[in-house]
Amino acid sequence: MSRAAATAALGKDLVGLEGLTADQIRVILDTAEPFKEISERRIKKVPVLRGKTIVNLFFEASTRTRISFEFAEKRLAADTVNIGAVGSSVSKGETLVDTARNLEAMRIDMVVMRHWSPGAARFLASRIPSNVINAGDGAHEHPTQGLLDILTLRDHFGRLEGLKVCIVGDVLHSRVARSNIFGLVTLGAEVAVCGPHTLLPAGIEELGVRVFGRVEEAIEWAEALNVLRLQLERMEGGFVPSLREYNRVFGVTRERLEWAPRELLVLHPGPMNRGVEIDSDVADGPHSVILRQVTNGVAVRMAVLYLLTGGAPDRAESAKSGGEGRS
Amino acid sequence: MTRLLIRGGRVIDPAAGVDLQGDVLVDEGRIVAVAAGLAPESAEVLDARGLVVCPGFVDPHAHLCEPGGEHRETIATGAMAAAAGGYTAVVAMPDTDPVVDDPASVGFVVAAGRRARGARVFPAAAVSAGRRGEHLTEFGEVVDAGAVAVSDAGRSVKSSKLMRLALEYARSFGIPVLARPEDAGLASGGVMHEGVVSTRLGLRGKPAAAEEIGAARDLALAGMTGGRLHMQRVSTAAAATLIRRSLARGVGVSAEVTAHHLLLTHEVVADYGTEYKVDPPLRTTVDVEAVRAALADGTIGCIATDHTPCHYDEKEQAFDDAPFGAVGLETTFAVLHTHLVTTGILELGTLVERMSTGPARALGFPGGTLKPGQAADLALVDPEARWKIDPAEFLSKCRNTPFAGEEVTGRVVRTLVGGRTVWSAVADGA
Numbered sequence: 001m002s003r004a005a006a007t008a009a010l011g012k013d014l015v016g017l018e019g020l021t022a023d024q025i026r027v028i029l030d031t032a033e034p035f036k037e038i039s040e041r042r043i044k045k046v047p048v049l050r051g052k053t054i055v056n057l058f059f060e061a062s063t064r065t066r067i068s069f070e071f072a073e074k075r076l077a078a079d080t081v082n083i084g085a086v087g088s089s090v091s092k093g094e095t096l097v098d099t100a101r102n103l104e105a106m107r108i109d110m111v112v113m114r115h116w117s118p119g120a121a122r123f124l125a126s127r128i129p130s131n132v133i134n135a136g137d138g139a140h141e142h143p144t145q146g147l148l149d150i151l152t153l154r155d156h157f158g159r160l161e162g163l164k165v166c167i168v169g170d171v172l173h174s175r176v177a178r179s180n181i182f183g184l185v186t187l188g189a190e191v192a193v194c195g196p197h198t199l200l201p202a203g204i205e206e207l208g209v210r211v212f213g214r215v216e217e218a219i220e221w222a223e224a225l226n227v228l229r230l231q232l233e234r235m236e237g238g239f240v241p242s243l244r245e246y247n248r249v250f251g252v253t254r255e256r257l258e259w260a261p262r263e264l265l266v267l268h269p270g271p272m273n274r275g276v277e278i279d280s281d282v283a284d285g286p287h288s289v290i291l292r293q294v295t296n297g298v299a300v301r302m303a304v305l306y307l308l309t310g311g312a313p314d315r316a317e318s319a320k321s322g323g324e325g326r327s
Numbered sequence: 328m329t330r331l332l333i334r335g336g337r338v339i340d341p342a343a344g345v346d347l348q349g350d351v352l353v354d355e356g357r358i359v360a361v362a363a364g365l366a367p368e369s370a371e372v373l374d375a376r377g378l379v380v381c382p383g384f385v386d387p388h389a390h391l392c393e394p395g396g397e398h399r400e401t402i403a404t405g406a407m408a409a410a411a412g413g414y415t416a417v418v419a420m421p422d423t424d425p426v427v428d429d430p431a432s433v434g435f436v437v438a439a440g441r442r443a444r445g446a447r448v449f450p451a452a453a454v455s456a457g458r459r460g461e462h463l464t465e466f467g468e469v470v471d472a473g474a475v476a477v478s479d480a481g482r483s484v485k486s487s488k489l490m491r492l493a494l495e496y497a498r499s500f501g502i503p504v505l506a507r508p509e510d511a512g513l514a515s516g517g518v519m520h521e522g523v524v525s526t527r528l529g530l531r532g533k534p535a536a537a538e539e540i541g542a543a544r545d546l547a548l549a550g551m552t553g554g555r556l557h558m559q560r561v562s563t564a565a566a567a568t569l570i571r572r573s574l575a576r577g578v579g580v581s582a583e584v585t586a587h588h589l590l591l592t593h594e595v596v597a598d599y600g601t602e603y604k605v606d607p608p609l610r611t612t613v614d615v616e617a618v619r620a621a622l623a624d625g626t627i628g629c630i631a632t633d634h635t636p637c638h639y640d641e642k643e644q645a646f647d648d649a650p651f652g653a654v655g656l657e658t659t660f661a662v663l664h665t666h667l668v669t670t671g672i673l674e675l676g677t678l679v680e681r682m683s684t685g686p687a688r689a690l691g692f693p694g695g696t697l698k699p700g701q702a703a704d705l706a707l708v709d710p711e712a713r714w715k716i717d718p719a720e721f722l723s724k725c726r727n728t729p730f731a732g733e734e735v736t737g738r739v740v741r742t743l744v745g746g747r748t749v750w751s752a753v754a755d756g757a
Contacts, residue, residue: 018527097643117645118529119599138647140529178529202532203523 010307013125013132016141017183025183027313029151031303032296034317038075039298046320048306049078055103058114058135059085064270064294065135065145069112072301078110096120097127104128109309113137131308139173144304145269146179148297150187152289153224155296156265161188166218167209168252169228169277170199172239176269180226181207194218195228195250198239215250219257224265227252230277243276253279257287267293329371330354331746336375336707340382341680342696351380353703356746361697373741375707379675382683382695383415383446383704383742387505387583388559388631389656390480391417391448393439394432395424399636400724402436405656406445408634408723410750412656413706413739414446416687416694417634418505421453422480428453428464430472437473445749446742447704449692451476451505454493460485463493470500475690476557478505481606483541485511490545494554503555503581503690508541508566509533509607518647520593520608528599530646533608539565546570550578557689558582560633562607564617571626581689583631584618586659587729590666591615595729601642602729605633606651623673628685630678632659636725654723658716658730660708664737668710675710703746712738 010024017025038046054073058066066082073080096115103111111128113121114135121134121141136142154160165184171177171193184191185208193204194212205211212218218225230246240246247253257264266278266287274280283290303316311319331353338361339346349363352370391405400408402419409417419436421427427436433450440448452469454477455461466477477497484490484506493504514537519525521532542558546569549556561567561584570582591609603609621627635652642649660682667673683706687695694704716733718726740752 095640095643096645096648097640115645117647119647120645122599123645138529139531175529178527201526202521202534203526206523207527 009313012308013121014143014304014308015121015125015132015134017143017146017179017186018141020186022186022188025147025150025187028147028300028303028307029154031307031313031316032151032299034320035302035306036296036299038302038320039295044075045077046075047077048311048319049073049076049309052078052109052309053107054078054080054110054112054305055108056080056082056112057099057103058083060114060116060136062114062135065114068294068297069135069301072298072305075298076302076305078305096124100124100128104130110305133304133308136175138175139178140175141179141182142175143179144297144301145176146183147304148293148300149180149226149267149269150183151296151300152267152293153265155292156289157223160184163189164192164221164223165189165226166192166194166212166222166224167226167228168194168215168218169250170230170234171195171204171228172199172201173231173234174228177228181209185209192218192221196240199234215252216256216259219260219264222264223262224267225252226267226269227278229269229271230273232273247276251277251279252282254281254285257282263287265289269293330367330369331373332365332367332370333373333375333380333705333707336378336380338380338697339676339679340697341676342684343698345697346676351697351705353746356703358697358699358701358703360699377709377711378740379708379710381679381706381708382697383706383744384413384660384682385686385690385692385695386414386417386632386634386656387557387629387686387690389417389419389634390422390636390652391419392636393423394435398724399638402439402448403443404722404724405634406440406443406448407750408656408721409446410444410742410744411722411739412658413660413708413742414656415704415706415742415744416447416449416692417656418449418451418475418690420478420480421451422458426453426457428456428458430465430468433469433472433474445744447744449473449475451478451480453477454479454484454504455489458482460489463489463496466496466500466502470502474502475692476503476505478559479507481507483507483509483511487544487548491548491552494548494552494556498552498554501691503557505557505559506545507559508538508545508561510537510540513537513540517608518604519596520610522593522611524593524596528596535563535565535610535614538563538607539569542566542569546573546578546580549573549580550576553579556580560585560588560607560631561618561621561627562588562610562614564614567617567621567626571621574626581629582627583629583686584622584627585631585633586655586662587653588618589615589622590662591729599646601644601646601649602653602727602731604646604649604651605653619667619672622681623677628681629689630659630663630681631686632656634723636723637727638725639727642727652727654721654725654728657721657723658728660739661714661716661735661737662730662733664710665735669736703743705743706739707741708737709740710737712736712740714738
């Protein structure tokens with residue numbers, strides 16, 4: 001496949017799962033499969049992105065996502081530069097568009113960006129010719145997180161069509177929730193959200209999801225729960241009166257899971273607040289695939305990097321040994 | 328000054344119930360007669376065949392950004408942009424830097440307006456000192472200096488008590504209080520309408536209820552005090568309904584709506600276009616239908632531009648970080664004529680009324696009509712002219728319009744203030 005054809009399969013950028021077709025999402029998931037193995041090797045490096053320059057531009061603090069991207073980039077042999085908001089020109093008041101233009105002037109190939117403002121990734125993508133991957137833009141989307149969650153679900157259940165997945169918690173402020181909703185609905189899963197109504201955004205049903213007001217109902221219905229982090233600052237916003245009550249009413253606890261009519265799979269995008277949205281014996285227990293999500297995150301990000309830089313979906317396996325997947 | 332005969336146009340004067348093919352005679356800057364077949368002995372003739380001759384438009388709500396925002400607009404550029412849109416009078420909002428809240432700053436705007444070519448510029452002074460919502464400005468002194476109204480421009484007057492006092496105190500000076508209906512706490516942090524689009528985009532929303540609550544408060548206070556309330560930028564069905572009920576009860580309220588709230592919904596924000604970031608936000612189809620109906624039946628008697636120039640690099644940011652606002656002086660007539668008049672939703676006479684007579688009445692201006700004795704503030708419009716909105720051609724310093732690139736029908740071709748052409752689409756008249 002030519003570069004143009006492969007780019008057309010995904011587009012120049014990955015700013016969100018909304019708007020991608022089921023086939024496009026499946027191509028990413030399928031491409032992630034052969035990349036899983038690289039991280040299991042003794043020498044975890046293949047020359048797929050040799051000579052490519054990638055900037056990780058993180059305007060917000062991030063540990064897991066930033067490191068996961070960096071591992072994915074380095075294991076594909078890309079040259080990477082990390083820029084954080086603190087200690088860079090961003091903290092001196094430079095605008096996003098100026099930062100982008102300056103990076104572009106240094107002839108980079110790709111930007112992975114985390115930004116607090118919804119739409120920031122699309123803004124950047126429309127203004128620079130480099131590929132842009134959204135690593136989280138405010139409460140909008142976090143597409144690679146959505147993809148790694150979906151890959152983890154597919155690994156476990158072997159199917160996504162008709163799978164009942166409930167996203168539990170602070171949907172209002174969550175980019176993870178939106179990416180999961182857009183991706184899963186497109187792939188034919190049944191999706192629900194559950195949380196206090198103060199943390200469920202207006203018109204959420206119109207995105208094609210069912211709404212549960214009580215976590216017990218969600219547990220009775222679902223095959224998998226994706227438990228969102230409750231940002232502790234939401235307390236100050238008055239969205240929930242106390243963490244204690246949140247745990248009592250909405251927490252995913254072992255007792256609640258024992259009432260479930262079937263074995264539930266529990267996901268969490270991290271970082272967890274143990275004892276708030278999720279109890280330790282659930283997070284560390286047999287239902288949990290939280291660490292598998294983290295492992296899958298590296299493979300999914302490798303797949304996205306590979307596809308956006310022109311890699312052919314059907315040549316990922318051979319690309320790992322010498323880079324002939326790209327033409 | 329010689330006499331001027333504007334000959335052979337379709338003369339529309341809603342205030343006098345006039346809609347005829349005929350002539351307008353102007354002498355010494357004032358209108359002398361409106362009739363068919365006028366033949367004065369010596370008069371310069373302006374051929375208006377094929378044109379609509381109507382009262383110049385009156386904008387009850389523009390941000391001219393001076394003092395303090397001269398990189399966005401000045402009173403001089405704003406007055407010319409207004410003239411290019413058929414406006415002959417513009418009320419300048421006081422949310423400048425410093426705020427126009429004392430006789431000296433009002434005097435500055437008046438003086439700059441006199442120096443400017445184009446539309447007449449009338450300052451509104453702030454309701455509260457510094458627009459801080461703490462205590463009233465000196466209404467008597469600012470009116471003496473030339474203020475035609477008071478407004479905290481964009482901010483709802485913070486406390487109900489201060490709003491009550493403002494409505495009461497303004498009665499002594501015969502001026503309206505121009506107020507923005509919004510419960511600021513409920514709307515805080517919102518950058519667009521709260522609904523399914525804000526949910527999809529992950530943007531914080533302003534619920535329609537915030538406007539409904541603000542409108543209910545101000546209408547209750549207007550009813551109680553007998554003060555003159557002018558409600559700015561109505562965007563919701565709920566607020567329109569409340570105004571209609573208050574008018575039926577005899578409350579002294581007038582209201583305005585902008586072209587973008589009459590024509591666009593929150594769906595257009597789907598790609599985070601900052602040209603659609605306006606305040607109040609673009610609402611739903613139901614709201615658009617409701618404000619159109621309220622405009623048609625007179626519940627909302629005024630069309631405002633809410634002309635808010637934003638420097639191009641201010642809008643060249645992520646949606647959250649970009650300022651609210653759109654320019655409107657040079658496009659409002661054309662977009663409304665195109666989408667509401669040529670489509671049969673609104674009569675041309677009603678559009679003219681809501682852009683001239685209605686605002687003049689709400690503000691207590693003498694203009695907005697062609698009655699003999701009035702200043703000859705006129706707009707000449709070619710209703711058939713088709714053109715494309717090109718922000719690069721704006722006389723305003725800024726280009727932040729949600730209507731860029733639109734093909735429109737109907738163009739203001741000449742604007743006269745006091746009988747003098749202040750703007751013309753062709754080079755000759757000016």
